[in-house]
Amino acid sequence: MKLENVLKTISCLAGIYVCIGSEHLNAQNIGINATGILPNAKAILDVDVSTSSNKMGLLLPRMTTAERNSITGPIPESLLIYNTTTQCFEAWNQAAGIWGIFGCIGCTTPGTLTAIAATSVGTNSFITNWNATTGATAYLLDVSTSSTFASFVGGYNGLNVGNVTSGTVNGLTCGITYYYRVRATSACGTGANSNTISSVVLGCSTPVIAACGTQVWAAFNLDVGTMINSGTASANNSIVEKYCYNDLPANCTTYGGLYQWDEMMSYAGSVNCDPCGSSGVQGICPAGFHIPTDLEWSRYEFCLESTVAPTGTVSLIDFQTLTAYRGTNTGSKLKASASNTPPWDGTNTSGFAALPAGYYAAGGAFFSNIAMNTNFWAATDQSTNGWYRRLGTGNIQSGRFAPSGPKSSGFSVRCLQD
Numbered sequence: 015m016k017l018e019n020v021l022k023t024i025s026c027l028a029g030i031y032v033c034i035g036s037e038h039l040n041a042q043n044i045g046i047n048a049t050g051i052l053p054n055a056k057a058i059l060d061v062d063v064s065t066s067s068n069k070m071g072l073l074l075p076r077m078t079t080a081e082r083n084s085i086t087g088p089i090p091e092s093l094l095i096y097n098t099t100t101q102c103f104e105a106w107n108q109a110a111g112i113w114g115i116f117g118c119i120g121c122t123t124p125g126t127l128t129a130i131a132a133t134s135v136g137t138n139s140f141i142t143n144w145n146a147t148t149g150a151t152a153y154l155l156d157v158s159t160s161s162t163f164a165s166f167v168g169g170y171n172g173l174n175v176g177n178v179t180s181g182t183v184n185g186l187t188c189g190i191t192y193y194y195r196v197r198a199t200s201a202c203g204t205g206a207n208s209n210t211i212s213s214v215v216l217g218c219s220t221p222v223i224a225a226c227g228t229q230v231w232a233a234f235n236l237d238v239g240t241m242i243n244s245g246t247a248s249a250n251n252s253i254v255e256k257y258c259y260n261d262l263p264a265n266c267t268t269y270g271g272l273y274q275w276d277e278m279m280s281y282a283g284s285v286n287c288d289p290c291g292s293s294g295v296q297g298i299c300p301a302g303f304h305i306p307t308d309l310e311w312s313r314y315e316f317c318l319e320s321t322v323a324p325t326g327t328v329s330l331i332d333f334q335t336l337t338a339y340r341g342t343n344t345g346s347k348l349k350a351s352a353s354n355t356p357p358w359d360g361t362n363t364s365g366f367a368a369l370p371a372g373y374y375a376a377g378g379a380f381f382s383n384i385a386m387n388t389n390f391w392a393a394t395d396q397s398t399n400g401w402y403r404r405l406g407t408g409n410i411q412s413g414r415f416a417p418s419g420p421k422s423s424g425f426s427v428r429c430l431q432d
Contacts, residue, residue: 074103079201082113100201115203124149124198124205131238131254132194132213135300139184140213142194145252146179147205150198155181157194161210161241161263167192174199186215191237191267209240209253212266213300223431224366226317228289229310230431233367235270238298245379247422248277254298257374257424259381268356269371269384272424273298275391275400278305284395288313292432295393303429308394308401308414309334310430315403315412318364319344339404339411346410356385359407366428368405374424389425 045053045060048067053060063069079099091108101120104113115123127147132140142155156163157170167186175181186192193212198205224231239254241263248255256271258264279297286307287293294304306314312333319326319333319341326342333340349360350367358370372384387406394401396416402425404413419425 102202118202121200121202122149123203124200126206127153127196127198127208128251128253129194129196129208129211130252131211131298133180133301134182135213135215138186138188138215139182140186140192140215140300141180141182142196142211143180144196144208147198149200149202150177150205151200152177152198153179153181154197154199154204155183155194156196156207157183157192159190159192161193161212161267163193163195170194188215190215211238211240211254212271213238224364226314226321226364229314229317231306231314231366232303232429232431233365235369235371236273236298236427236429237266237270239271239273241266241271244374244381247376248274250276250281257381259372259374259384265384269369270426272371272374273391273427274376274424275395275419275421278391278427279393284393284400286394290430290432294430294432297393298427299429303431305391305393306428306430308392311390311392311401311403312414315341315344315348318347322347322363333414337414337416339409339413341411343410345405345412348412349405360405369426370405370407371426373426376422376424377420389419389423390428391419391425395421 043053043055043058045051047062048065061072074094074096076096076098079097082095082097089106089108091106093106095104097104100118102115102118104115107114125147127144129144132142134141144153152174154172155170155175156172157167158165159167170183183194191212192215193210195210196208224233239256241258242248242255243261244257255277256266256273258266258271259269279295282295282297285295286309288307288309290304290307290310294307296303297305299305312330316330316333319328324343326344328341346360347364348366348368349362350358350369351360351362354362354367356369360368368388370385371388372382372386373389374381387404390403392401392403398421399416399419400421401414401416402419404415
């Protein structure tokens with residue numbers, strides 16, 4: 015149909031409509047163009063202005079968001095409109111029950127944002143945090159006990175927390191690892207999910223602390239942050255990054271994360287106070303806890319050696335200065351027992367319940383010794399190495415080492431209460 019005849023045709027059709035009232039008109043394979051060529055056989059409507067001197071476009075129905083929302087159901091799948099409020103082209107997604115945006119003129123869908131570590135980790139709650147992103151008018155929060163978000167904590171599946179950069183999550187269970195992610199939204203649409211952050215809730219009524227003398231320790235390995243794969247180094251980028259043994263998230267759930275020294279310290283410098291209290295380096299530990307120093311580790315080992323039966327004969331100075339396996343049976347007291355999950359070959363009389371988590375060797379980008387030994391970082395360094403504690407299968411002592419502990423290695427982390 016030639017363009018110059020379109021108006022005539024519309025007039026005729028309007029007249030026919032008036033004449034036939036509620037009767038229906040049927041048409042197939044209509045072409046509108048300047049030359050009268052037949053329309054494409056595959057098209058129910060073929061509009062072609064390529065050969066016309068009068069260039070024109072196609073106008074979709076235009077309406078505000080309020081007008082769009084007044085469209086009565088059932089709304090047919092793929093119904094198209096132009097939303098003058100958002101300045102976006104939208105189509106109805108029947109399965110999801112939403113208007114999907116497939117292009118905007120005057121505004122942009124918010125970009126991907128960065129989630130950061132949880133703070134104020136308490137007995138049944140923590141505060142989620144993220145960086146703001148341009149164009150966002152609100153943020154949607156997901157919380158799950160699954161790293162893949164196969165299911166959600168009740169009420170935290172796309173929860174709109176408003177235009178803020180943090181949100182409190184309540185009603186959690188102590189000792190459980192939770193995962194959260196965030197995405198930005200606006201009238202123009204919703205951005206992609208952020209990175210995933212994990213956090214363990216402290217304060218169970220069942221034992222989650224290992225106390226000796228004046229010290230109170232978390233009784234599980236820290237597992238917070240976003241997993242990075244072997245061969246990738248942690249970066250000072252406001253994102254807590256961890257390794258999971260063999261690059262398997264399930265191993266982080268069981269054994270905790272493995273962290274490079276600087277990442278664990280949140281890129282703070284070495285300290286060696288005893289006791290540190292709130293002057294210690296919090297690093298990636300939750301509020302109220304800090305990374306234990308080399309001296310604080312030694313004091314804990316000595317306390318277990320001298321006060322937890324059976325008592326030994328090694329002195330505090332031996333624990334503080336010897337670079338070796340020390341103690342009479344301190345290692346056994348620290349390690350999980352056969353009745354723990356997963357089991358190990360210790361007695362766990364300390365309640366510390368150390369697990370054979372293995373370690374990550376950055377130099378060769380490989381994981382080693384899971385189910386055989388574990389290494390725990392201290393907040394104290396020795397040049398390019400960090401002091402750490404080692405426990406091994408078959409060894410009843412605890413080891414203090416630094417020369418073989420490059421800061422780029424991935425070791426386990428335990429937090430000490432301030």
